[in-house]
Amino acid sequence: xxxxxxxxxxxxxxxxxxxxxxxxxxxxxxxxxxxxxxxxxxxxxxxxxxxxxxxxxxxxxxxxxxxxxxxxxxxxxxxxxxxxxxxxxxxxxxxxxxxxxxxxxxxxxxxxxxxxxxxxxxxxxxxxxxxx
Amino acid sequence: xxxxxxxxxxxxxxxxxxxxxxxxxxxxxxxxxxxxxxxxxxxxxxxxxxxxxxxxxxxxxxxxxxxxxxxxxxxxxxxxxxxxxxxxxxxxxxxxxxxxxxxxxxxxxxxxxxxxxxxxxxxxxxxxxxxxxxxxxxxxxxxxxxxxxxxxxxxxxxxxxxxxxxxxxxxxxxxxxxx
Numbered sequence: 001x002x003x004x005x006x007x008x009x010x011x012x013x014x015x016x017x018x019x020x021x022x023x024x025x026x027x028x029x030x031x032x033x034x035x036x037x038x039x040x041x042x043x044x045x046x047x048x049x050x051x052x053x054x055x056x057x058x059x060x061x062x063x064x065x066x067x068x069x070x071x072x073x074x075x076x077x078x079x080x081x082x083x084x085x086x087x088x089x090x091x092x093x094x095x096x097x098x099x100x101x102x103x104x105x106x107x108x109x110x111x112x113x114x115x116x117x118x119x120x121x122x123x124x125x126x127x128x129x130x131x132x
Numbered sequence: 133x134x135x136x137x138x139x140x141x142x143x144x145x146x147x148x149x150x151x152x153x154x155x156x157x158x159x160x161x162x163x164x165x166x167x168x169x170x171x172x173x174x175x176x177x178x179x180x181x182x183x184x185x186x187x188x189x190x191x192x193x194x195x196x197x198x199x200x201x202x203x204x205x206x207x208x209x210x211x212x213x214x215x216x217x218x219x220x221x222x223x224x225x226x227x228x229x230x231x232x233x234x235x236x237x238x239x240x241x242x243x244x245x246x247x248x249x250x251x252x253x254x255x256x257x258x259x260x261x262x263x264x265x266x267x268x269x270x271x272x273x274x275x276x277x278x279x280x281x282x283x284x285x286x287x288x289x290x291x292x293x294x295x296x297x298x299x300x301x302x303x304x305x306x307x308x309x310x311x
Binding site for chain 1: 279287290304307
């Protein structure tokens with residue numbers, strides 16, 4: 001029976017391990033094993049979010065970029081630079097998703113922040129702001 | 133008795149002096165005087181008092197009736213005067229009542245007309261306000277529907293016409309604007 005650790009301790013440990021080792025697969029397997037052993041798999045999303053926070057505090061940012069179409073290389077680099085400037089991170093990882101419901105533009109999700117410049121968002125704003 | 137009287141009456145007058153010369157039978161005269169006095173006494177003793185009493189009573193009754201009639205007449209006259217007075221007063225009162233009733237009815241009519249006018253004005257104002265409210269609501273609904281239609285049309289048009297290149301240009305412009 002594994003000792004029950006707090007999410008913050010788990011996140012801190014995993015973040016430091018991810019930054020210190022090159023093969024992050026072993027670290028993730030270690031985390032998965034611990035969660036299964038301690039029967040805390042339902043906390044996975046919360047722990048991942050906490051790990052992202054920890055990584056951000058240590059200068060590594062994981063940004064989820066969602067757009068309606070595939071981004072070009074130049075656009076990806078521009079997004080990464082924007083995130084780097086915005087968060088002050090030393091390293092930025094982009095995770096790209098496609099969602100046609102966004103119509104156009106892009107949405108960037110950072111730990112604790114969201115940049116939504118999609119056409120769908122603008123239309124929603126139009127509906128919300130100009131309706132009486 | 134009858135034979136005695138008859139004999140007395142048929143006696144010869146040659147025995148008297150003056151009475152006989154005048155043709156008067158003094159016996160018959162005395163008898164008649166006695167009979168008369170007896171009649172007078174009987175009348176005075178038994179008939180006259182009763183008769184007088186009856187007459188007096190009758191007179192008193194007549195006088196009482198006359199007095200009562202006079203009193204009744206006076207009372208009738210007084211009553212008639214009072215009735216006239218009361219009738220005059222009643223006419224005056226009735227006239228006053230009618231005048232007051234007319235005034236009150238006129239005032240009530242005016243008040244009810246005023247109330248009805250105010251009520252109708254209020255109803256019209258309420259209806260106007262309700263109509264205005266409905267117009268505003270309809271305009272607002274129309275405005276909102278227009279916004280929805282614009283958004284929907286934009287979504288459809290942009291969703292069909294936007295290409296990957298155009299999208300990347302849009303993203304690049306957005307990133308530049310953010311910087």
